[in-house]
Amino acid sequence: MQSIQHFFPLLDQPRKAVITAHQKPDGDAMGSMLGLYHFLVQLGHDVTVISPTNWASFLNWMPGVDKVIDFENKRELSVNIINSAEIIYCLDFNILHRTRNMETYLEKAKCIKVLIDHHQQPQEEVFDYGISDTGKSSTCEMIFDLIANSGHDDKINKEIATCLYTGIMTDTGSFRFPSTTASVHKAVARLKETGFNHSVIHENIYDNFSESRLRFIGNALLYKLDVLYEYNTAMMAISKYDLIKYEIKTGDTEGLVNYLLTIEGIKFGALVIDRDEERKWSFRSKGEFDVNAFARTHFEGGGHKNAAGGRSDETLDQTARKFKQIIKQYEKELQ
Numbered sequence: 001m002q003s004i005q006h007f008f009p010l011l012d013q014p015r016k017a018v019i020t021a022h023q024k025p026d027g028d029a030m031g032s033m034l035g036l037y038h039f040l041v042q043l044g045h046d047v048t049v050i051s052p053t054n055w056a057s058f059l060n061w062m063p064g065v066d067k068v069i070d071f072e073n074k075r076e077l078s079v080n081i082i083n084s085a086e087i088i089y090c091l092d093f094n095i096l097h098r099t100r101n102m103e104t105y106l107e108k109a110k111c112i113k114v115l116i117d118h119h120q121q122p123q124e125e126v127f128d129y130g131i132s133d134t135g136k137s138s139t140c141e142m143i144f145d146l147i148a149n150s151g152h153d154d155k156i157n158k159e160i161a162t163c164l165y166t167g168i169m170t171d172t173g174s175f176r177f178p179s180t181t182a183s184v185h186k187a188v189a190r191l192k193e194t195g196f197n198h199s200v201i202h203e204n205i206y207d208n209f210s211e212s213r214l215r216f217i218g219n220a221l222l223y224k225l226d227v228l229y230e231y232n233t234a235m236m237a238i239s240k241y242d243l244i245k246y247e248i249k250t251g252d253t254e255g256l257v258n259y260l261l262t263i264e265g266i267k268f269g270a271l272v273i274d275r276d277e278e279r280k281w282s283f284r285s286k287g288e289f290d291v292n293a294f295a296r297t298h299f300e301g302g303g304h305k306n307a308a309g310g311r312s313d314e315t316l317d318q319t320a321r322k323f324k325q326i327i328k329q330y331e332k333e334l335q
Contacts, residue, residue, distance in 0.1 A: 056251020140167025
């Protein structure tokens with residue numbers, strides 16, 4: 001994989017491009033896809049944004065989201081577009097299987113593939129150009145760098161700024177995570193020069209949920225919370241019954257794992273949810289405990305040092321019991 005700087009000259013040569021991200025795109029994934037979309041369109045590229053799956057409804061206000069194609073709903077159209085693409089931009093994921101059923105088609109595509117991501121251990125061999133920087137707060141910050149460093153800072157308009165701010169804000173936990181460096185604030189200051197309203201973005205992201213989601217969170221905190229004080233760890237196991245009872249939709253469980261770290265003394269939070277095809281884990285930590293390594297070692301996952309995910313084919317009860325056994329190995333690290 002050649003460095004992203006070697007790719008910059010190709011930006012000024014209009015091509016047929018596809019932009020994609022990981023399945024169930026969050027604020028950073030959607031923000032980076034749409035931010036890059038609005039940028040490339042200004043340069044004359046023919047651009048299509050394809051999401052591997054659907055996304056949370058609280059992202060539907062974002063400028064350009066109406067043009068995003070859901071691969072699962074329009075597979076034949078999506079495959080044809082991928083096969084005819086000259087460049088595919090892969091954002092906010094480090095390995096192709098995170099695009100779910102798009103993986104095979106992306107792997108077979110004969111065009112130029114560009115990686116822009118901030119997760120550990122990228123699958124570099126499948127990309128022609130790219131950058132993988134775990135020191136960056138978000139992929140949206142990296143798209144900002146791409147635009148600025150390629151000499152196109154003048155192209156940053158209100159639409160781009162709105163999209164990129166969304167991803168930076170969500171992936172930094174509203175600027176409270178350690179990844180919020182000086183460069184993050186400098187980027188936000190430049191984005192604010194376009195005049196977008198950041199208060200409206202916060203409202204759309206955080207104040208835009210259903211009553212049933214709030215009741216679901218209350219039920220989870222009251223009945224599903226398991227605090228393991230001897231390991232400074234808290235966990236939740238959410239059943240499929242709860243998802244159905246409270247009519248939980250894509251995005252409704254986002255942020256639930258973060259509640260676990262608000263408990264005094266807790267350094268490690270783990271959430272497992274019973275999905276149809278598998279059990280999905282979310283891990284969060286404070287300080288030096290590496291949940292990326294934990295997820296890779298025990299739950300076929302990965303991510304960042306303080307935020308990662310995993311999976312299991314076991315039942316909900318089985319994988320929860322497995323977690324409680326495994327955590328005993330980390331008692332000293334979590335003290």
